[in-house]
Amino acid sequence: MPVDNRRRRSCAHRARAAGQATVSVVKEHHTLAAHDVVVLLETDAERGLSAEEASQRLQRFGPNVLPTAARGNAWMRLLRQFHHPLIYVLIAAGVVTAALGKGVDSVVIFAVVVVNALIGMVQESKAEAALSALRSMVRTQARVVRDGHERQLASEEIVPGDLVLVEAGDKVPADLRVVRLAELRVDESALTGESAPVVKDEVAVPEPTPVADRRNMVYSGTLVSGGSGVGVAVATGAQTEIGQIHRLVGAAQTLATPLTAKLTRFSRLLTVVILALAAVTFAVGVLRGQPVVETFTAAVALAVSAIPEGLPAVVTITLAIGVARMARRRAVIRRLPAVETLGSTTIICSDKTGTLTENQMTVRAVVTPDGAYEVTGAGYTPEGELRDRDGAPAAVAHDHALRWCLRAGVACSDTSIVRDDRGWRVIGDPTEAAMIVAGAKAGVTPAEVGEEFPRVAVVPFSSERQYMATLHRERATGDHVALAKGAVERIVAMCTHQMGADGSVRPLDEDAVARAAERLAGGGLRVLATAVRSGADPEEFEAREGAVALVLTGLQAMLDPPRAAAAAAVAACHTAGITVKMITGDHATTATAIARRLKLLGDGHNESDHGDGRVLTGTRLAALTAEQYPPAVERAQVFARVSPEQKLNLVEALQARGHVVAMTGDGVNDAPALRRANIGIAMGQAGTEVARDAADMVLTDDDFATIEAAVEEGRGVFDNLTKFIVWTLPTNMGQGLVILVAILLGTTLPIVPTQVGWPGGISPPGSHRTVRNSLPLHGSCHPDHQKRGVHAQWAKSLGYWRVMRCQHCWAFLNGRSRLYFLRIQRTR
Template identity: 60%
Template structure:
């Protein structure tokens, strides 16, 4: 028999073997009022926070050594060894110094990334609803203590190990812990000692997900003492996440390594066969290998992604999966919820319709301050029985609370239910008979029902669903009369056209004593409550920005079609309105066309969301889908980018999403798309800028070996370029602001390679300029009487200055950005000045001349170096102008009909 030991040393049965009352007594809790606030604080002090043990991480020494684990670094280390064997100890030391410097930069960046990850984990920690001193309150899950009484609701994550005290059709997905794919129904009855973990139906375990129903439960274990803590010590450990882009770059690095080694071996062989000394050819092969390796590429990719993710966090978007950063730039359709995303999710009941009258409700927000008016005159609720019954039903069929907090009123629960509590409070209705049984709201039912001690059943839900349950309705005097279905439907549609969300309320008595809510009786319609949820101030601008960027926005909501259409019109969504029944009736082969035409989808079930996503994807769209509910998870997973709501979203939705919005605002999705495009642009800009230097260096060395002359540049000088120019000028790309027209461009075709043909042509153009300028000046200067050291110094400065001017070409792929680039990114100007300063130091400082075998050059040489750099800038700008898409081409862009992968 499984036992546990109390602090006193007395052995007791495990919580699942004991009754709820016994468990509460053993833990000093209360199944009704919970713990007191002082007692909870004292227990938290004793037991510590409800967190898992910190995972074991690699030590700093191991993390530093792993910085050398790269094919490109292996080539550099081999080059250092060969150089040392050949007797060039200074060159070998410089090569080794560059490798160590790169390792230090990578080590520092990894430490920064771990800190950023810890900050993101802290931002996404879950909350828990507990009852303390008899009052429900929301606290961080880390503050839970054994004995706490926790409220469980569909969509939430179980925050600790719990003993179920009460269940209203409570079901929990325990697959993460037990592997069982089907949700498990929970009830408070004790089970035997032989029950394995998956059969303990009276327990809820930390980390599992509530998929249906509600309930209360007592905390039995927290932190490391939970089942999750015992078997999953490595939860939360940061692992290296590879994205499609980083995988492409890793493959590129491996291919480059193989190509460089092959080319170096070939040049060595050619030189030896031509009769040149083997030691000299080995030096040339080392120079070629060192020069062609893009050492800074992996570091800049990592830094750029890190800065991009950090910028997204500042704009209220947390990226849970790094591939989302890249996919955001290709998004062609955003499917978004209405409530809380396009609107503020601050519901206020403005109209109550009952007994043939329309009552106005004044006041805004959740403060219970306002009046009920009929034709502009205050009403006595007691003299209007239909009004009182409708408001009472809204309070009875409700799980929300409003509590005073300072000068404001705070909502605990769903905003829609909070609005109903507030409207009842404005009429002085603040209590109903205790609830006996609850049928929770479910999207497939579209209603919620409660049974109370006075024997009355209350129902609230969508108008069409509640009307289907009713035979009668209240008249002006509160008496029952036959239901006028068409008139009520017409009224609901009229209210919906005003942008109001409409709910219907009904009541009745069970068909037989003890029947409960298993079979609802014939009901009487009490009335309607219509509430206003204003659009977010930035929603219309964000929708407009998306459409300008070639991104379609489609609003999906469970609201009535009239309400959805009205809100859509307010935020600029024009197009057909399609309802859930329309989707259900539409054949699969016709659905993609229908979905393409529609902009607003109303009365849509979560299952239909999944069908919508698949229909759009069949048209080769890249979909970002928002969601907050349990049943949204399949659609979030199916979409290319799943976006969960950080405030209103359930933990199930967050677990399924790629991105979480901390403010639940549609404008943050548009901002994330903008940042995603910017991150990708900056990576491409850096690659297009850096590769010509590596290709040009390789071509210069190969040309020298083929013609049999002196090497124009030595390995140590190549490393100087890579250590200075690439580092000083490359890092500003990570901080480069996005182009002003980034949201005026069409989405990026995900089938396109990282480097398109026009960009590849530009890389080859600059490589050819570097080859011609450097190789040509090297021989011209020698013919004019310059020493070998001076000629090599000129070659180094040709590469450095050309990379400097080419940097300004790459700040925009289509437009000139010379002075404007410095103004918008001060790091570019700082990098340019720093490069000029260190190149002057390299050229004229005696100790640098000794270390890098450089030599001072005259003003004429600088003029020729500058001419090559300026010519490169002018030619690239001319190529950009000739290949720039016209405004007409951009305006008339259409997404491709098919993407090939």
């Protein structure tokens, strides 16, 4: 250890000698002792920075904000609508037609182009407006020490070296290296995906330690759930962990949707074919001695007729209709093509915390020495009840052990639950909140406990003690009662007896307690033990920090439960041929337990055995070779303890194997993968702004089940577009080839450009009506069926084209044989 300290100090001194580059020289602040970090950043652990130095650093390092992506203005959004090969050909045709004096023909062509652009622009604007309504406009305030005085300022003004104070309820304003703390616990779920608050300490950790396990650091954007602490700001703005994720988001390439890619390839091929046919038509006409202007007009007519000019407009209209339908089902689409991508999705990579689960810790079971009880209800809403093994409501008033177990969970807490416009909200630790709600479901509330047993003293929870104890005075008798809750092993070690349902006290059965705790933990539940001591001595309580001879009252087991509709939605996705994979930063045991409840692993999977490859951790992923990685990712159903970069790599690996990947998430750690996925899906309520900005679709109800509905709509859109293409291609190609045949035979043109453009200009509204009335495909339609369906539709289209070509030629030639006027023949 002395050698390590000397190495760290020399590193700090070298960094300090580098002047203004001090912050950027050493990134691994978690490997340094707190004192070395203070020296490195040229600050003071008691007085902080001076106001003058803070001002200079603000000029040097810039404000503590993430760089914002430039959003295109209205003109840029409009110009983007013209970026399509078929639109280029239509514009060129319109220009040439206008140059030849064919004003009416030119107006019809340009009208189709402009209408298509306006529809796309309006829809993009609506999506951005809907997203803006979800953004929080609250500015974060921070408490810092400068010149030895505490002051409050906007988080944007924090600079590296600032001494920052945080306490329960605060949002951490920058990346901080902890220098002092008092029972500090931080909710890092938005950054790492871990659902339980992380207990912090000051001890340096090795360099390769993952972000989720760096106990001496607190990171920008996370929430303090309990205790308090003081830390030195080591990174601000783009240099924070969130800033690095922001850069990953910017570097991630967005992919074209399956339909967009197919239409682009088709458009390029069709453009080449059309231009080649037009050139052949012009060359043949000139060689036959026909007037150049008339021949050129014929070539333009062929090009215009063969181009499905209604296709861009109908694609836009169909997608817009899908957007409107999805909005009614609580899914906001930010980019139009994302609608169709949902219909082609083969794999959904879903974040666990907050997407598949409630992101609200909930007590699911209470075990006492004489009984076991199920707790119904989910989340922080105090609705539900305790039921015994027979399913009957628990007799809390007559079961002394159960009542004292619930009282200990409620009384040994500094957390409160409040109700606002958005529902029940926790101020403090989610684990304590879960125990408070469990007590409320049985009628044991904080108000009732506080009235009957006022608190006298407290021993706060710490990572060293692993328990919390409180001393109360029973108002009715004046006697003192000690209550404790904490880790099972620690509470059992402090107990000598256990309480029965009748209130009797008997010797502690440690083996039975261990078996019960192991059984609960095996199901992915977090288990805490509770204990009581009647007639406690206040002096002994204080001297022994609550570790008096206690009586065990029971165990409370909790987890972040799956959403009510998540299991059914996952089953529906499986039926529809879509694989659902869970990707989370949480522990493997917890992730596996939730996956079993959602049937992601099947009923026969043993959660304790990850050797079959269906559950992979970030460590195991990092150890895979390049050859092992793709098949391992394909087989696995649960990925636990993974970093943001690993989530991004998982999505890329699945895409490389030909999958269309949808990624869901709500945290900052999900943003890079959301950006890279074929369609990124963010949560609108609990999701971070970074995640929403990176996503293509935002769920306003944060429910995985909404994705199932959106997939159904997406498949309906795909079906409608396929039907339109089958309808429009024979029409356009038939018109073009009629003109080509007329040139080859040397006869009068059957149709002119104005007549060609008119059906294309009026067909999108008509097709809009057809598409609107088309019902979406049933959710059980497998993605492979769509591929086979497209091939069958192309065969149909070819057959329709042959029939229509023969009809066009027969109608015109039949009219000529009867000596009809030319205009009448052209409009038959």
